[in-house]
Amino acid sequence: MMDWKSLGDEAIDLLRRYLMVDTTNPPGNETDGARFLAGVLEADGITCEAADSAPGRGNLVARLRGDGSLPGIVLHHHIDVVYADRRYWTVDPFGGVIQDGYLYGRGALDMKSTGILQLAAVLALTRARVPLKRDLIFLATADEEAGSRFGAQWVADERREWIAGAEYSLSELGFIATRPGTTAPLGTIVISEKTGLPLRLTARSAPGHGSMPWPDTAPHRLIRALGRLLAADRPPRILPETQEYFARLASVLPGDQGKGLDSLERSLQDPAFRARFFGSPHHAAMVRTTFAVTMLKGSEKRNVIPPEAVAEIDCRMLAGEGPEEITDWVRRAVADDQVEVEITSPPKQPNLSPPDTELYKHLADALRGRAPGVVVVPEILVGFTDNWVFRNCGLHGYGFGPFVLDEVEIRRIHGNDERLSLENIVAGARAYTEMLLAVAGA
Numbered sequence: 137m138m139d140w141k142s143l144g145d146e147a148i149d150l151l152r153r154y155l156m157v158d159t160t161n162p163p164g165n166e167t168d169g170a171r172f173l174a175g176v177l178e179a180d181g182i183t184c185e186a187a188d189s190a191p192g193r194g195n196l197v198a199r200l201r202g203d204g205s206l207p208g209i210v211l212h213h214h215i216d217v218v219y220a221d222r223r224y225w226t227v228d229p230f231g232g233v234i235q236d237g238y239l240y241g242r243g244a245l246d247m248k249s250t251g252i253l254q255l256a257a258v259l260a261l262t263r264a265r266v267p268l269k270r271d272l273i274f275l276a277t278a279d280e281e282a283g284s285r286f287g288a289q290w291v292a293d294e295r296r297e298w299i300a301g302a303e304y305s306l307s308e309l310g311f312i313a314t315r316p317g318t319t320a321p322l323g324t325i326v327i328s329e330k331t332g333l334p335l336r337l338t339a340r341s342a343p344g345h346g347s348m349p350w351p352d353t354a355p356h357r358l359i360r361a362l363g364r365l366l367a368a369d370r371p372p373r374i375l376p377e378t379q380e381y382f383a384r385l386a387s388v389l390p391g392d393q394g395k396g397l398d399s400l401e402r403s404l405q406d407p408a409f410r411a412r413f414f415g416s417p418h419h420a421a422m423v424r425t426t427f428a429v430t431m432l433k434g435s436e437k438r439n440v441i442p443p444e445a446v447a448e449i450d451c452r453m454l455a456g457e458g459p460e461e462i463t464d465w466v467r468r469a470v471a472d473d474q475v476e477v478e479i480t481s482p483p484k485q486p487n488l489s490p491p492d493t494e495l496y497k498h499l500a501d502a503l504r505g506r507a508p509g510v511v512v513v514p515e516i517l518v519g520f521t522d523n524w525v526f527r528n529c530g531l532h533g534y535g536f537g538p539f540v541l542d543e544v545e546i547r548r549i550h551g552n553d554e555r556l557s558l559e560n561i562v563a564g565a566r567a568y569t570e571m572l573l574a575v576a577g578a
């Protein structure tokens with residue numbers, strides 16, 4: 137028998153104290169966060185191991201042993217948070233402020249809250265001496281917000297034994313979104329992330345004086361190349377999981393707003409539908425590899441035609457696509473062999489976990505328990521999380537959060553006045569614990 141009331145109160149207190157540890161990345165200072173977590177675990181007699189990947193960049197693991205009959209589950213969160221611009225916050229982002237039923241603080245959603253739900257579940261299962269058939273591996277890492285090099289990637293490279301014997305990883309995002317006008321809330325479980333393919337286009341030509349330009353200066357070539365690339369219509373790729381997402385989305389949209397979403401491949405052949413669909417940058421990014429021109433460099437001086445002009449492109453690959461095919465496609469779109477196309481850092485091949493595993497079903501049940509009538513969908517995230525790293529290590533990785541949030545709350549992620557309702561913390565701690573009991577209890 138669990139005392140859910142006291143577990144909920146404890147989760148609020150733990151999250152409040154955790155949010156007061158400033159782990160803004162850069163510089164991170166995750167070691168302070170790891171020290172806080174270690175103190176909580178050790179007070180309950182749970183052994184943990186902490187290690188710095190670099191000075192101040194703390195990572196921590198604790199393992200609850202199962203009977204070994206089934207593989208383990210990694211309960212992952214990242215300790216670091218993005219910076220908070222205090223000028224735009226109405227409360228101290230590291231003050232642990234509770235106001236009007238909400239706990240405020242940088243990391244309240246992304247993602248110290250999920251870490252605390254996992255921690256509360258680990259404490260509850262330990263205290264109740266619940267026999268487990270799976271190991272539960274509580275893993276806290278540094279540096280997610282700046283590329284994972286000192287966190288999840290470091291664990292994968294240097295501390296692989298920390299996640300040994302695991303079959304699944306649970307990390308961030310995925311939650312229940314409520315939207316006015318919809319017929320039911322939509323609960324998402326993240327199954328894949330798009331990954332970055334950093335591209336650089338470089339045009340070269342003779343330099344000269346700005347008073348006598350000619351058509352093929354390096355900047356002019358580059359601009360025309362970029363124009364052709366942006367005008368090129370990269371074909372969408374509708375993965376079965378993406379189709380499922382849009383079909384379920386259609387089922388909660390009012391009136392005929394969801395029309396055509398249940399057969400996306402066919403609907404996208406209709407120019408009017410296509411224009412409407414691609415009018416949403418989020419939906420567009422869910423069905424194709426995207427190219428955002430984000431950095432441009434030419435001359436240092438207005439009257440000097442430079443020998444080189446460079447564009448950096450934030451390209452994001454969709455699962456099922458690969459760097460070679462994409463760069464070939466870009467070269468064909470650019471159609472100028474004087475413009476070099478290169479990949480500037482080693483690409484991360486996108487990966488995806490299937491939405492039909494035992495754990496996925498338990499996650500879906502947990503979301504249904506939090507919001508009756510919720511429609512649960514697998515989501516391919518257009519951003520990036522550490523789950524990519526764990527999938528790359530052979531685990532099935534899911535983004536899961538038993539939180540019910542409206543759009544205004546969701547927009548506070550990386551924004552101002554990030555917060556989480558006390559109801560979400562209390563009910564979330566119970567939902568997370570019950571989900572683990574169901575999937576890992578012996």
Ligand SMILES: [Zn+2]
Pocket residue numbers: 214246247280308
């Ligand atoms: Zn995050």
